Structure formats: structure tokens, C-alpha cells
Amino acid sequence: MGTRTSQRTRSRKYNVRESIAGYLFISPWIAGLLIFTVISMGWSLVLSFQNYDLATGASSPAGFENYRLLAEDPNVLGSLGNTFVYALMAVPLDIAFALLLASLLNGVKRGSGFFRLVYYLPKMTPGVATAAVFLLLLNGNSGAINNFLGLFGIAGPQWLSDPVWMKPSIVLMSLWGVGGTTVILLAALQAVPKELYEAAATDGASRRQQFFYITIPMISPTLFFLVIVNTIAALQIFDQAYLLFYRDGNSSVPDAARFYGVYLYQQAFQHFNFGPAAAMAWLLFVIIMVITVVQIRVGNRLVHYEGGDRP
Template identity: 90%
Template sequence: MSRTVAGARSGQRTRAKKYNRRESLAGYLFIGPWIAGLLIFTVISMGWSLVLSFQNYDLATGSATPAGVENYRLLAEDPNVLNSLGNTFIYALMAVPLDIAFALLLASLLNGVKRGSGFFRLVYYLPKMTPSVATAAVFLLLLNGNSGAINKFLALFGIAGPQWLSDPAWMKPSIVIMSLWGVGGTTVILLAALQAVPKELYEAASTDGANRRQQFFSITVPLISPTLFFLTIVNTIGALQIFDQAYLLFYRDGNSSVPDSARFFGVYLYQQAFQHFNFGPAAAMAWLLFVIIMIITVIQIRVGNRFVHYEGGDRP
């Protein structure tokens, strides 16, 4: 009897191992295309760009000669690098808080919708799917300093609108306004976080006499703080890599004489690589940006974890 039971258990373990192997194989097959894309278009490309950053590459002949740290020295001596980094940081400091605040407002409004919530989620998310070129074409009309819809709206209240696209002081705010058009992705994530907050906590707080404002800052914000923390990191990384909005608004016609206030790091990197064909310095710029993003992300994680509420008190 005992031999029969042992044999049955051994057969079950053998079948379980075969099943697990089949499951693992199926999983690897499904993620195989993604892994191939990651290796080819990200890992190998990053490795080649790192090598390129220490070389002088001639596109015409396809030859490369060692340059040591010369490309990085050139970055330190180029005033446009520091200027473009400063503009990028300023843009990130403006865009990231506004993006999250505006998305949180929209998510809070959607969280209170009972009927047709799916339709409104779709409406708010659709702008995120709009191609950047189409979005830029629309905002070129909206932000026109003379006949744009935004300035016409401000004129109704007796406010003289600025020259959004030609006044250096308003160029970065104009890109921030354009970036808010795609706030739908952040809104959907925050909406999911808001819907995960237990309703019983609001009922208990209301019973204790807490008003809406007190409930928001004492219950909502702490419980969605991990999501806010995640979005802050992700949006900061995206803002530091800004390219398409700035390029389409100010460099769409190949103009390279725009004011310094509209020169962003990603755009200047593109100009070095694909207009001046300085691939070595451009690769060095890419790795400089990578290191800066890594440092900022580490600082955000170290500082942000002190203010994030994790369920059960566990911290990553």
C-alpha cells in the first residue's frame, strides 16, 4: 500500500514538473519578442553609444578613431550644453507638478462620476493617443500671439495675452501647456489609485466631523502617495527627455536660430547628431543625460520614501 502511494506521489511530481516546464516555455515564447527588441534596440544600442562616446566617428566613411575623453571635455566647454540642461530642468520643475496636480483634479472628478464613467475615461485618455505632430499643429494655432484662441479668450477678461511662441519668457510655459494635453495617462493611473481607497475610511472620518479638505489630506493623499511617488519619478524621467514638443513648436522648419530659452537638451543632442553629424559628442551627451537622470531618480527615491505611506509599513 505504501509503495502504491509513494509511486502515485512520484508520478504527480513528475507530471507537475513537466507542466511547469511547459508553462515556463510558453511564458518565454510570449515574452521572447519583447526580450529581442530590448536587446537589439536598447541594450546593444546603449552599448554602442557608450563606445561611440569615446570615439570620433565619420559617417561618410564609416570609420572611427579613438578620442578618449575628448568628447566629454568638449561638452564641459560648450555653453549650449549648460544652457540646454538649465532649460530642461526648469521645464521639468514646471511640468511635472502641474501634470500631476491637473491629473489628480481630473481623476477626483471622474471618481465621483457614477454613470458613463467609462466614456469619460476614454475622452480624457484619447488626447494621449494623438500624434505629437497633430498636437503641435493644433497648439501652433491656439498659442498664436496675434490670433490664437487662448489670447482671444484672455481678451474677454481684458487680459492682453503674451506672444507665446516668440517671447523667450513664455516659450517654456507654452510647452508646459502643450504637455498638459496628454495628461490622460496620468489621470487613469490616479483614478485607479483613488478607487482603491476604502470607502469606510471616508465614512468614519465624516462621522468624526472631518470635512472634505481634511479627508483629502488625511486619507486620500497618504493612501495614494505610492502612486504619486511613482508618477513623480516616471514623469520626471520623461520631462528630462523632452524633445518632440520643443522641436515641433520651435524647430519645425529647421530653424536653428531660436532663442536660448527654447534650446532643450534633447533638441541640442539631436542637432549635434543629425544636423552637424557630431556623433561622438552626441553620444557623450546621451550618456551625460543618462547619468543625470539616474542621480535624480536615486535622490527622489531616497527622499520620497520618507513621505510615502506603504500598507503594512513596508518600504521597498
């Protein structure tokens, strides 16, 4: 009896030491989460109800005045519209292109690791370097894309100055970084049981039928996850638009290139309207929350879960 009790005591002490060690290892992440996320979000919420003067550090209550200003500012609605249009264009194209690449990689027998590395490397490229490359590619007069189209007698558009083509140009730039989505989809494709394809082929199912009736349902949880994550990222677009159109500090670009994140940045760090900028941030937070809840409600009805279990 005494031996068993001492064993339980040693086991309990060991578990406590393991827990302490684990928390010590993740303490930098916890500190970063608290300082840069939780505390920052709380302060921005307080700031959205105040008039804040950066020069003096003084603040005064503003009530809902900052939110009322957002409702009266046409640029807020216009930038939201641009952001929604971009998200509707970018998210389906990103996932479709990544699924195409993942399907090709899934069929590679030799050198698959090399190709996975090649497709993922652009994701690791700094945004400034990527923007510099696409500034050369999308130049309307001497860009590589228009030069290529000229070989076929096609006059390429002014990608970076024509309001019609500004959002498609950013979508093209976003396709450069689909490596992360590709790797996730590749893992999902490789997890599909091969027996399902063998049984379908025995029954005479074509490759197209196998893709739509086996592959898509089996990877639908992954697709569902990617739609939510990519939608959140698309609604927060900032760096691509800023680097392409505002790189020289020019604030007189066409309205078609004014995205919500860029306009929020201008309000906060160019005009120093921190109260309205904080209100814009929380408005975007609420919009993303609502869209995510709708996606979850709709997606749970369409996604195939093994065993019929739903989250």
C-alpha cells in the same frame, strides 16, 4: 509510489512546456529590448569615447575628449538649465491637474467609463497632430487662446516667439496629455477604503481635511511613482519642443527653446558629431539616475505604505 513519481514527472514536463511557451510569446519584446536598448546603449557608450565619421564609418579613440567638449560648450549647460526649468514647471502641474481630473471622475456615478475614455483619448493623439493644434491655439496674433483673452481686454503674449513664454507654452501642451496620469490616479483613489472617509466624517472632519489627511497619504505611493516617472519623461523632452520651434528645420530659435534633447539631436543628426552626442546622452543618463536616487531616498521618508513596509 510509482504513480506519484509519474505525476511529478508529468507536472515537471508541463511546467517546462509552459515556460517555453511563455518565453516564445515574449521573445519579440526580448529581441526588441536587446537590439534597440541594450546593444544600442552599449554601442553609444563606446561611441562616446571615440571620434566617429559617418561618411566612412571610421572611428578612432578619443578618450574623454568628447566629455571635455561638453564641459566647454555653453549650449550644453544652457540646454540643461532650460530642461530643468521645464521639468520643475511641468511635473507638479501635470500631477496636480491629473489629480483634479481624477478626483472629479471619482465622484461620477453614471457615465464614468465615457469620461475616462474622453480624458484618455488626448494621450493617444499623435504628437504631430497635437503640435499642429497647439500651433493654432498659441499663435500670438490670431490664436484661439489670445482671442479668448481678448474678450476680457487682456492682450495675450507671443507664446511661440517670446522667450519668456516659450517654456510655459510647452507646459500647456504637456497638460493636454495627462490622461495616462489621470487614469493611474483614479485607480489609486478608488482603492482608498471608504470606511476611512466614513470614520473621519463621523469625527467631524471636513472634505478638505479628509483630502489632506486621508486621500493624499493613502495615494502617496502612486504619487511617488508618478513624480519619478514624469520627472524622467520631462528631462527627456524632445518632440514637443522640436515640433513647436524646430518644425521647419530652423536652428536659430532663441536659447530659451533649446532643450537638452533637441540640442543632442542637432549634434548627432544635423552636425554629425556622434561622439559628443553619445557623451551627451550618457551625461543625461547619469543625471537622471542621480535625481531618481535622490527622489527615492527622500520619497521613502514621506510616502505612507500600508503596514509600515518600505521598499
